[in-house]
Amino acid sequence: MRIFIYSRKSVYTGKGESVENQIEMCKEYIATKLSQANNAEITVYEDEGFSAKNTDRPQFQQMLRDIKLNKPEYVVCYRLDRISRNVSDFSSLIEDLNNHNISFICIKEEFDTSKPMGKAMMYIASVFAQLERETIAERVRDNMLMLARTGRWLGGTTPTGFTSEKIQEIVIDGKIKTACKLKDNPEELKIVDCIFEKFLELRSVSGVSKYLIKQGIQSRTGKIFSLLGIKEILQNPVYCIADEDAWAYFTELHADICFNKSECSDKYALLAYNKRDYRKKSAPRQDVEKWIVAIGKHKGRVSGKKWVAIQNILKDNVPTGTKPAIMHNDYSLLSGLIYCDKCKSRMFAKQRSSKSTNNELYDYICNNKLRGGMDFCDCQNINGQQADDLVCEYLMQYTNESSGIYKLLERLKHDLQGQTQKNPVAAIEDKIKKCNSEIENLINTLSHGNLGAAFIERVNSKITELDNELTSLKEEQNRLQKDTNNIADRKIQVDMLSIALSSFKDNYNMLSMEEKRTLIKLMVKKIVWDGKDLHIFIDGE
Numbered sequence: 001m002r003i004f005i006y007s008r009k010s011v012y013t014g015k016g017e018s019v020e021n022q023i024e025m026c027k028e029y030i031a032t033k034l035s036q037a038n039n040a041e042i043t044v045y046e047d048e049g050f051s052a053k054n055t056d057r058p059q060f061q062q063m064l065r066d067i068k069l070n071k072p073e074y075v076v077c078y079r080l081d082r083i084s085r086n087v088s089d090f091s092s093l094i095e096d097l098n099n100h101n102i103s104f105i106c107i108k109e110e111f112d113t114s115k116p117m118g119k120a121m122m123y124i125a126s127v128f129a130q131l132e133r134e135t136i137a138e139r140v141r142d143n144m145l146m147l148a149r150t151g152r153w154l155g156g157t158t159p160t161g162f163t164s165e166k167i168q169e170i171v172i173d174g175k176i177k178t179a180c181k182l183k184d185n186p187e188e189l190k191i192v193d194c195i196f197e198k199f200l201e202l203r204s205v206s207g208v209s210k211y212l213i214k215q216g217i218q219s220r221t222g223k224i225f226s227l228l229g230i231k232e233i234l235q236n237p238v239y240c241i242a243d244e245d246a247w248a249y250f251t252e253l254h255a256d257i258c259f260n261k262s263e264c265s266d267k268y269a270l271l272a273y274n275k276r277d278y279r280k281k282s283a284p285r286q287d288v289e290k291w292i293v294a295i296g297k298h299k300g301r302v303s304g305k306k307w308v309a310i311q312n313i314l315k316d317n318v319p320t321g322t323k324p325a326i327m328h329n330d331y332s333l334l335s336g337l338i339y340c341d342k343c344k345s346r347m348f349a350k351q352r353s354s355k356s357t358n359n360e361l362y363d364y365i366c367n368n369k370l371r372g373g374m375d376f377c378d379c380q381n382i383n384g385q386q387a388d389d390l391v392c393e394y395l396m397q398y399t400n401e402s403s404g405i406y407k408l409l410e411r412l413k414h415d416l417q418g419q420t421q422k423n424p425v426a427a428i429e430d431k432i433k434k435c436n437s438e439i440e441n442l443i444n445t446l447s448h449g450n451l452g453a454a455f456i457e458r459v460n461s462k463i464t465e466l467d468n469e470l471t472s473l474k475e476e477q478n479r480l481q482k483d484t485n486n487i488a489d490r491k492i493q494v495d496m497l498s499i500a501l502s503s504f505k506d507n508y509n510m511l512s513m514e515e516k517r518t519l520i521k522l523m524v525k526k527i528v529w530d531g532k533d534l535h536i537f538i539d540g541e
Helices: 019-033 058-069 087-099 116-148 186-202 205-214 227-235 244-252 304-316 367-375 384-399 404-422 425-446 453-510 513-523
Strands: 002-009 041-048 074-077 103-106 162-172 175-184 270-273 292-295 338-340 346-351 362-366 524-529 534-538
Touching (some): 002 019, 019 041, 019 074, 058 087, 087 453, 186 304, 205 227, 227 304, 244 304, 346 367, 362 384, 384 513, 384 534
Parallel strands (some): 002 041, 002 074, 338 524
Antiparallel strands (some): 270 292, 338 346, 524 534
16 A cells, blocks of 8 residues: 655744644554555655645645656655645645545645535535635735835845935834835945936937946846846836926826825935736736825935826837837848847847948847947847848748648648648537536526435445546547637638748839838748858748
8 A cells, every 4th residue: 555645844943833744643543544554655745834825835836746657556745735735726625535545644634635515615624725725825825015205225136326225114003013224225226316317318228238248337246237127127116206297297197195295305216016916917008097005215216207207208119009110220121030049039130330431231130249348249230231232032942832831731720720721629528518407407406305315325325426528528628629710820821921921022022121021021930040051941841
């Protein structure tokens, strides 16, 4: 007999049930309660320093892999929340264990899924465990936002130009609360001032980036400032003076402003909270109307008027559905479409600035070389006009209907059409409908009185069997639906490529530069320059 023991603790402390104690108590339970397990082979899995908010824990994942390879009779843990406080994660584990006929035992709550009542009670307990986690998280968040309204720095990585300094104040009901405020870092603030001044002068994030690189100005990590890093500094209200212009800007955008217009002051700057939604993956930036804006306890660097002007410039530079992205030039065909084989960055067109050369001459230079010079990438530049002509000449040969790519596209369309006609999604949907109907009928049967215990047990067993089948069918439905959507997208791509090929020769000369670029993007998967040769990869080949 095999038995797996799982133990977990969120932090390394001497308080509470250590993983060692959890393991000892599980072993004691096995010895006293599972008489048939006297000579069992016990494997222990320990995760210390990991929370139960998800299942991304090394030993937990190892246990799941081992369950499939070396099926145990039991999985034992000390307490339910050692496994997970998320109902979905917990339910998935229990269903997986049930599918493999593995019993799950939780010794603290004395739940055993080998018994029907134990299984039902365990699901109920898992719901309360998740409710507890979400309640705690909501309470912590509310407290943090309440403190944010007082202008405190709530921790985390400090913005460029500041460090964190602890302070102590009486704030709520006479209770002393320890908090932090931002403290100036003079050397970094010089860089911040430079970034704001240069952006107002150049009106370009990339222009600021080039200036910083040429001046050898680096971030606190000793690396060059990324474009995103520069933009984050320009957009952060932490540098904006808390004056009336700033107040009017955030009022107009319906932000949650924690001070009145009469409280505006040139002595302090702003602090903005709730800028990102950390409950979602990658923590996306939230709309300004969800921000909490307060007066901080540090000095500002940029007046509200200048800061608002910078936000408007940044906004104007962002492409929208009605406003296309700014075309950086109207003379090059492949700018941003070629990749440097040496450093893997995109290559962009740059006109030759020498007075002795023709102003219309340009070269493609990789982005790393443009930003940092030869120290970042020493790949040979490529003559722009020659590269454009070479690619167009190469693509023209595919406009002949006798070329192999037409035959390939026709074959692809035929294959995709065949896959669409098969479409097994409808059959799966019928099975799901039938399964749901059977479950509903069985539940209705249980509602009648005077049923024997043996009959109820058989009905419950059948419901469990159908429920497992329904779960599998839904997973298969999702997979098939994704496949169907991918096929539909691929069909559209093939049709667009066919149209692009037929239009390329006849209409090419009448198209604008942007339209030519769009047409080439439809036909070309990738273009790579290795310093000597240009490699063109056609979509569909």
